[in-house]
Amino acid sequence: MQRILITLFIFFLEVSKVWAVQVHGPPEGFYSHILAHILFTISILFILYFSRRHPMGAGKAWLYFRISLILFLLWNLDTMMVHFLDLRLPEEALYLSPNPFEHKLYGPLTFERWVYYIGRFDHLICVPAMWFMVQSLRTFYREFKEQKVRN
Amino acid sequence: MESLPLYPVYSVDFLGSFLMLLLSLGAFRYSLELKRHFPQSVLFMYLFGLSSAFVALSISRSIGHMLRFIFIYAGVPHWWQDLAPVSGSLNSICFVSVAVLTFVYPSVRKIIHRVRADAEQLKRAKEELEAANLKLQELYHTLEEKVEQRTRELLASEQKFRRLFENSGEVIFFCDAGGRISDINPSGVKLLGFSRKEEIIGRPMRDFFADEDSWRRYVETLCKKGFIKDFEARLRSHDGGERYVIITANTIEGEEGCKRGYEGIAKDITNYRKMTEKLIYSEKMASLGQLAAGVAHEINTPLGIILGYAQLLKKEFKDHPELAEELAIIESQAEVCKKIVSDLLSFARSSENIRGKKFINLNDCVIQTVDMIRHTFEMDDIDLKLHLDPELPEIYADDDRIRQVILNLLNNSRDAIGKGGEIHIWTFVSGEQVIIEIGDTGCGIPPEIKDRIFDPFFTTKPPRQGTGLGLSVSYGIIEDHGGTIEVYSPPKEEKHLKYGLKTVFVIRLPLGSHA
Ligand SMILES: Nc1ncnc2c1ncn2[C@@H]1O[C@H](COP(=O)(O)OP(=O)(O)O)[C@@H](O)[C@H]1O
Ligand SMILES: [Mg+2]
Numbered sequence: 001m002q003r004i005l006i007t008l009f010i011f012f013l014e015v016s017k018v019w020a021v022q023v024h025g026p027p028e029g030f031y032s033h034i035l036a037h038i039l040f041t042i043s044i045l046f047i048l049y050f051s052r053r054h055p056m057g058a059g060k061a062w063l064y065f066r067i068s069l070i071l072f073l074l075w076n077l078d079t080m081m082v083h084f085l086d087l088r089l090p091e092e093a094l095y096l097s098p099n100p101f102e103h104k105l106y107g108p109l110t111f112e113r114w115v116y117y118i119g120r121f122d123h124l125i126c127v128p129a130m131w132f133m134v135q136s137l138r139t140f141y142r143e144f145k146e147q148k149v150r151n
Numbered sequence: 152m153e154s155l156p157l158y159p160v161y162s163v164d165f166l167g168s169f170l171m172l173l174l175s176l177g178a179f180r181y182s183l184e185l186k187r188h189f190p191q192s193v194l195f196m197y198l199f200g201l202s203s204a205f206v207a208l209s210i211s212r213s214i215g216h217m218l219r220f221i222f223i224y225a226g227v228p229h230w231w232q233d234l235a236p237v238s239g240s241l242n243s244i245c246f247v248s249v250a251v252l253t254f255v256y257p258s259v260r261k262i263i264h265r266v267r268a269d270a271e272q273l274k275r276a277k278e279e280l281e282a283a284n285l286k287l288q289e290l291y292h293t294l295e296e297k298v299e300q301r302t303r304e305l306l307a308s309e310q311k312f313r314r315l316f317e318n319s320g321e322v323i324f325f326c327d328a329g330g331r332i333s334d335i336n337p338s339g340v341k342l343l344g345f346s347r348k349e350e351i352i353g354r355p356m357r358d359f360f361a362d363e364d365s366w367r368r369y370v371e372t373l374c375k376k377g378f379i380k381d382f383e384a385r386l387r388s389h390d391g392g393e394r395y396v397i398i399t400a401n402t403i404e405g406e407e408g409c410k411r412g413y414e415g416i417a418k419d420i421t422n423y424r425k426m427t428e429k430l431i432y433s434e435k436m437a438s439l440g441q442l443a444a445g446v447a448h449e450i451n452t453p454l455g456i457i458l459g460y461a462q463l464l465k466k467e468f469k470d471h472p473e474l475a476e477e478l479a480i481i482e483s484q485a486e487v488c489k490k491i492v493s494d495l496l497s498f499a500r501s502s503e504n505i506r507g508k509k510f511i512n513l514n515d516c517v518i519q520t521v522d523m524i525r526h527t528f529e530m531d532d533i534d535l536k537l538h539l540d541p542e543l544p545e546i547y548a549d550d551d552r553i554r555q556v557i558l559n560l561l562n563n564s565r566d567a568i569g570k571g572g573e574i575h576i577w578t579f580v581s582g583e584q585v586i587i588e589i590g591d592t593g594c595g596i597p598p599e600i601k602d603r604i605f606d607p608f609f610t611t612k613p614p615r616q617g618t619g620l621g622l623s624v625s626y627g628i629i630e631d632h633g634g635t636i637e638v639y640s641p642p643k644e645e646k647h648l649k650y651g652l653k654t655v656f657v658i659r660l661p662l663g664s665h666a
Contacts, residue, residue: 029239036246043250050257095154100223103157113155120160123167130174130205137181137198144189 037080044073059143064136071129078122085116164216168209175209178202193263197256204248211241322396322417324356328410330370331355342396342419344389361385361393369398373413377402383420395424432605436627439607447495454492458485487615494620497555510545513553513578513585513660520557521576528561532571536650540579546660552628556636559621560589560656566612567593567654575650584634584659588647595653596640604638634660 048069051062093113095104105117182202185195215238222231316323322339326332332351340348343359360366365384372379378401386394400415465478521535528535564574568591577588596604603609605626610619629636635658642648642655 029236029243033239033243033246036243036250039250040246043253047253047256054257094157098223098228100161100220101158103161104154105157107153109153109155117155117160120157121163123163123171127167127170127174130171130178130209133202133205134174134178134181137178137185137202140195140198141181141185141188144185148188 034080034083037076037083041073041076041080044069044076048073059139061136061139061143064132064139068129068132068136071125071132075122075125075129078119078125082116082119082122085112085119088112089116161216161220165220168213168216171209172213175202175205179206193256193260197252197259200252201249204245204252207248208242208245211238211245214238214241322419323415324417325412325414326356327412329355330357333412338419339417342388342394342417343386344392350389359386359388361387373400373402374410377404379415386417393421394419395421433630436607436623436630439623440627443495443607447492450488451492451496454485454488458482458489461485491618491620494618494624497624507549507551508547509550511548511550511553512543512545513548513587514539514541514543516550516553517557517576517578517587520554520561524558524561528565528574531565531568533565533568534573536573536575538575538577540577543578543580543585544662546585546662548632548660549628553632556625556628556658557587557589559625563621564589564591564593564654566616567591567595569593573650573652575647575652577646580662581659583662585662587658587660588655589658590642590647590650590652590655592651593653596638601638601640605636629658629660632660634658 048066051066093106095102095106097103105113107113179199179202182195182199185192186199189195214234218234219231222228316336319336320338322342323336324332324339325334331353332355333353335343335348335351337348340346340351343351345351357363357366357370360369362385369379369382369384372382378399380399382398382400384396384398386396388394396417396419398415398417400413402413403411405411461478461482465475465482468474468478517537517539521537525535561574568574572592574589574591576590577586579586600609600611605622606619607623608619609623610617612619626636637657637659638654639647639657640654642652644655647655
């Protein structure tokens with residue numbers, strides 16, 4: 001736990017140098033946003049751990065729920081990574097003209113920039129995550145409704 | 152290729168955030184339904200919270216990824232500039248909310264679980280209590296039923312014994328440790344001559360014992376052995392009469408073995424005893440009769456000779472006055488002896504079979520006898536009063552001997568009266584019997600000799616006057632006729648007391664007897 005805090009501290013120190021160019025604006029905003037991400041990550045890990053320790057069921061709904069949680073976790077990690085890579089990206093690497101369709105990521109296309117570019121497609125993770133969430137709830141709803149009817 | 156276009160990213164973002172919006176709304180809908188249907192589920196509450204946060208997140212992200220382009224196309228890109236921080240903050244808040252919800256969820260779940268468990272326990276306890284209560288009620292019911300049944304049984308048993316106690320012909324009594332009567336049945340009350348048992352209860356039992364000695368023996372045996380069987384005792388009843396009883400009794404033991412009193416049954420044997428006494432008496436009479444007859448017969452002849460010679464000598468010594476006088480004494484004494492012997496013989500004959508029986512009217516017998524003696528009785532100032540039933544049926548009897556019985560009784564009455572008095576004679580029919588009652592206003596018979604007046608040779612009179620054979624002869628005659636003779640002194644009936652009678656002899660003769 002302590003190590004995590006120290007790492008975070010060092011990380012924030014570094015981030016503060018380049019805050020001016022970031023999407024999330026002033027440093028408090030960025031900090032709180034990143035902290036929120038971290039909290040979110042921890043909470044997902046926690047609930048995953050908790051649901052493992054105290055299994056609340058073996059049905060399909062739970063499976064979906066857990067898949068959804070894992071996808072959200074991945075998505076979260078992805079977005080966090082993108083935020084950091086964003087920080088590391090020099091300002092001239094992005095061409096941001098008024099017309100968004102002309103926006104470009106300039107080279108040299110290093111591995112890091114490729115990762116950044118692909119990481120930006122975060123919806124490819126979060127939409128399935130949300131879809132599994134809906135499936136999970138729907139299954140819950142059906143199962144419990146059936147149970148209720150049977151009772 | 153030196154650069155990568157960003158529009159693919161933007162279009163995926165645009166489409167993705169739109170899909171996110173739709174999906175999160177769908178999730179929200181389901182979670183809302185779940186929450187509504189199962190309001191007590193913590194999990195669904197949590198999922199609802201989660202979905203709400205996701206909706207908020209989707210909306211805020213859609214601002215970032217969709218509105219931007221819409222604004223740009225609409226020509227108002229600076230609007231986006233204003234909204235961007237809102238979107239970012241909202242994102243953060245949503246993340247935090249999700250995190251908080253997630254962290255809180257297990258605790259809430261735990262608490263709720265505990266509360267539920269408590270409630271469940273409480274419910275179970277309540278159910279158990281209710282079950283116990285039901286059981287108790289049932290038990291109470293069965294108990295009530297049982298008690299009722301027992302009571303009924305007890306009542307039946309009590310009634311059974313009560314009936315036995317109340318209706319028994321034998322005396323049943325209970326005494327306490329102090330020997331006082333604590334309960335007695337109606338037969339006992341009657342035996343002791345009382346009308347209500349309250350008059351007896353509480354009185355010591357020894358009061359009713361006629362003699363002290365038998366009481367002592369009774370108590371001693373009872374205390375020593377704990378029971379007494381067929382103990383014969385004479386009890387004194389309230390009206391002064393005496394009753395013979397046999398008592399069977401046993402002590403009642405208390406818890407520590409101490410005596411709590413005793414209970415017993417007494418059987419009235421007065422009548423039985425009287426009967427046996429009478430039987431013994433008539434046996435005695437019969438043997439005495441035989442003896443007397445033998446003696447009389449043996450004596451009669453020498454006595455006749457003595458008398459004959461005495462008379463002969465008296466005639467021969469007519470001119471010797473002193474001698475004649477002495478011979479006259481011998482003659483008169485021999486005469487007395489002869490009378491005794493003839494009495495004895497007639498007593499003896501009474502136990503023989505009777506020859507001269509025929510149908511006679513008892514009234515005639517009475518009148519003939521009374522006519523015979525009326526004159527002499529009037530000299531002693533004795534009034535003879537007859538109460539004869541004119542419709543008296545005839546009886547089969549020996550009239551000579553019946554007359555003798557009447558004469559004997561009248562003579563006794565005269566002796567008892569002395570001078571001045573009344574004699575009453577009744578005849579009447581009662582059932583199958585003809586009854587003759589002879590009563591006088593004489594001296595009465597003392598109770599201590601009442602049992603013996605029928606004995607031969609029993610007399611209270613001076614030697615020249617009474618032989619003591621009159622009543623025994625009469626007894627024999629009546630017995631031969633199948634009747635009874637009884638004495639009441641003092642009499643009990645009102646019609647006797649009315650005339651101031653002291654002694655009444657009652658003779659009962661069977662109607663139409665051929666015995
Ligand atoms: N009417 C009576 N009143 C009183 N005493 C009587 C009466 N009749 C009989 N007795 C008593 O009974 C006794 C026996 O009588 P009884 O047999 O006739 O013998 P006796 O007349 O010779 O004495 C009498 O001595 C008398 O004491
Ligand atoms: Mg006489």
